[in-house]
Amino acid sequence: MRGPLGLAIALPAASLLGVVAPASAIAVPPIDNKSVAIQPAASARPFSSLAKSETAAAQAIAPLPEVERLLAQATPTADAQRPRQLTDLVSTAAAAPTADTMVDETEATDEEDVASDDAMPEAAIDEDEEDEAAIETTPPVIAEPTGSTTDAAVPIPHERVQDNLQFLDPDPNPLLIQTQPEEVEIIGTQPLSLDDALALSYRNNPDLQVALLELERSESALREAQAANFPTLSINGTIQGQNTTSGGDTQLVPTPGGGFTFESETTEELGVSYSTQAELVYNLFSSGRRSASIAAAAEQVQLALLEVERRREELRLATASEYYDLQAAIEAIRISQAFLTEAERNLQDTTLREEVGVGTRFDVLRAEVQVANARQDLVNAERSRQVAQRALARRLNVPPSLTITTVPVDIAGEWPLSLEESIVLAYQNRAELEQQLTQRDVNELLRRVELAALGPQVNLFANYSISDFFNQEDRFSDNYAFGARVSWTIFEGGAAQARARQRELDAEIAERNFEETRNTVRLGVESAYYNLQSNQTNIGTARLAVTQAQEALDLAILRFDAGVGTQLDILNAQSELTNAEVNLVQAIVGYNRSLAELERAVSNLPESYYEELPY
Numbered sequence: 001m002r003g004p005l006g007l008a009i010a011l012p013a014a015s016l017l018g019v020v021a022p023a024s025a026i027a028v029p030p031i032d033n034k035s036v037a038i039q040p041a042a043s044a045r046p047f048s049s050l051a052k053s054e055t056a057a058a059q060a061i062a063p064l065p066e067v068e069r070l071l072a073q074a075t076p077t078a079d080a081q082r083p084r085q086l087t088d089l090v091s092t093a094a095a096a097p098t099a100d101t102m103v104d105e106t107e108a109t110d111e112e113d114v115a116s117d118d119a120m121p122e123a124a125i126d127e128d129e130e131d132e133a134a135i136e137t138t139p140p141v142i143a144e145p146t147g148s149t150t151d152a153a154v155p156i157p158h159e160r161v162q163d164n165l166q167f168l169d170p171d172p173n174p175l176l177i178q179t180q181p182e183e184v185e186i187i188g189t190q191p192l193s194l195d196d197a198l199a200l201s202y203r204n205n206p207d208l209q210v211a212l213l214e215l216e217r218s219e220s221a222l223r224e225a226q227a228a229n230f231p232t233l234s235i236n237g238t239i240q241g242q243n244t245t246s247g248g249d250t251q252l253v254p255t256p257g258g259g260f261t262f263e264s265e266t267t268e269e270l271g272v273s274y275s276t277q278a279e280l281v282y283n284l285f286s287s288g289r290r291s292a293s294i295a296a297a298a299e300q301v302q303l304a305l306l307e308v309e310r311r312r313e314e315l316r317l318a319t320a321s322e323y324y325d326l327q328a329a330i331e332a333i334r335i336s337q338a339f340l341t342e343a344e345r346n347l348q349d350t351t352l353r354e355e356v357g358v359g360t361r362f363d364v365l366r367a368e369v370q371v372a373n374a375r376q377d378l379v380n381a382e383r384s385r386q387v388a389q390r391a392l393a394r395r396l397n398v399p400p401s402l403t404i405t406t407v408p409v410d411i412a413g414e415w416p417l418s419l420e421e422s423i424v425l426a427y428q429n430r431a432e433l434e435q436q437l438t439q440r441d442v443n444e445l446l447r448r449v450e451l452a453a454l455g456p457q458v459n460l461f462a463n464y465s466i467s468d469f470f471n472q473e474d475r476f477s478d479n480y481a482f483g484a485r486v487s488w489t490i491f492e493g494g495a496a497q498a499r500a501r502q503r504e505l506d507a508e509i510a511e512r513n514f515e516e517t518r519n520t521v522r523l524g525v526e527s528a529y530y531n532l533q534s535n536q537t538n539i540g541t542a543r544l545a546v547t548q549a550q551e552a553l554d555l556a557i558l559r560f561d562a563g564v565g566t567q568l569d570i571l572n573a574q575s576e577l578t579n580a581e582v583n584l585v586q587a588i589v590g591y592n593r594s595l596a597e598l599e600r601a602v603s604n605l606p607e608s609y610y611e612e613l614p615y
Contacts, residue, residue, distance in 0.1 A: 231282035287455025447503035535591035542584035
């Protein structure tokens with residue numbers, strides 16, 4: 001049987017802030033609670049050799065508006081060791097080195113370049129000029145962090161060391177809305193593992209928080225129902241002013257006209273009186289209404305608890321799906337970038353062949369078309385990554401100035417159970433099935449509540465009252481009474497029976513819903529299981545296809561260089577390699593999605609269920 005749901009959320013340890021490129025391979029090593037130093041970099045300038053150009057690119061830092069584009073173009077190798085504070089990039093741009101320091105560094109570098117250029121022949125200088133023109137069009141990359149502390153070092157605030165993921169929590173005010181453009185500007189990218197993303201979604205997602213609030217509301221309703229076990233004490237009082245008129249003896253009084261009239265003496269008196277009454281009432285017998293109401297409220301709490309569990313599992317699946325969508329989008333950028341690089345190299349070779357007279361203009365045009373299509377594919381991949389990042393950020397409810405990237409694509413694990421075992425385990429674990437059974441029990445209890453209105457109701461009471469006039473003597477009085485009140489509704493037109501019938505039909509509906517939910521659970525398990533098996537087979541096939549496509553591309557290039565192949569062979573081989581890499585990524589991501597769907601279909605699995613694949 002399924003154990004009780006634990007609401008406590010434990011956050012896994014994660015690396016602290018890091019601004020990295022959304023590449024396919026990202027390593028995020030943990031760091032200690034020390035200051036992270038960012039090495040200020042000078043402006044990028046061309047050098048006369050490939051080694052110097054790489055050094056210049058590594059030392060250059062892009063302006064803030066170019067960060068997003070540079071992150072997408074960074075290589076996995078350069079991103080492998082790059083933990084840093086999220087705001088370091090912005091702080092480094094704001095705290096750039098002074099002009100004097102940059103001039104000194106530039107002058108020292110220029111002197112070395114002049115000495116090197118003087119010792120080079122003219123042919124090498126011509127080649128260097130071509131390299132410089134190529135470097136000028138190459139965007140700089142973010143410098144690697146060093147262990148030394150500089151003037152631009154930005155220490156990690158102590159309050160952010162308390163919780164590795166605390167800085168990703170949203171503002172505690174849910175009604176806050178940004179009013180300035182800079183408040184919603186993306187200033188950093190945080191890499192997260194799937195476990196960290198799940199922990200953040202459990203803690204920050206508004207839908208799950210609503211479910212927890214609904215659970216608290218149900219608990220308050222239960223306490224309200226339990227209050228019927230106790231007597232009710234009420235006190236009420238009245239204070240009022242009263243005008244009292246009293247008449248005296250009637251006398252015969254002569255009038256000025258010679259007649260007589262009767263007159264009586266009257267007196268008016270304003271009196272102030274008060275009265276107070278205290279009453280204690282206890283429901284001794286309610287024909288089962290009280291006990292049924294309390295039991296129904298307790299079942300409603302259980303129903304709300306199951307709803308929290310259901311939403312938590314749905315949130316897990318949604319977060320994992322959007323996480324894998326982002327991984328697929330990042331991999332698409334890597335594949336598109338690699339294809340564009342290869343297409344540009346092919347265009348360069350084709351152009352050189354046309355210049356020396358061994359190529360045709362037709363081949364150059366086809367290569368240019370291939371480069372243009374590859375650039376468009378890269379732009380579309382960038383757009384898909386940005387949309388996927390914002391979708392995951394919305395799911396995790398992170399601050400508006402941050403966005404999320406993922407760790408490298410990898411196989412999540414292997415499902416150790418057979419299909420039949422998975423179906424039976426899903427029947428035992430799914431909250432939706434237990435919800436329907438609980439709803440049936442609730443309707444049965446509510447039916448008893450409605451029928452109890454036709455039974456006798458016995459209440460015990462005791463009251464005590466006092467009254468007095470402030471300006472009159474001997475007017476104080478007090479009295480008390482106690483006893484029992486019995487009420488019994490003999491006939492009310494059949495309303496109670498009709499309400500009871502409604503609850504009875506609701507219970508039958510819950511039973512039919514249980515049957516439908518059971519079939520849906522089985523279908524979900526079977527669909528996810530079959531997809532998992534299919535994607536697992538496709539992973540091996542796609543890996544073999546990538547190896548073969550790479551080999552075919554190398555052979556096509558060799559054949560073309562030897563004069564026995566055509567450019568069309570190279571273009572086809574490049575396209576096939578790209579398709580094979582896309583298929584491999586889709587197979588791995590599809591496998592992980594199917595595994596997440598199978599976990600959702602079964603639900604409430606311990607970590608011991610997951611095993612590593614043999615490859």
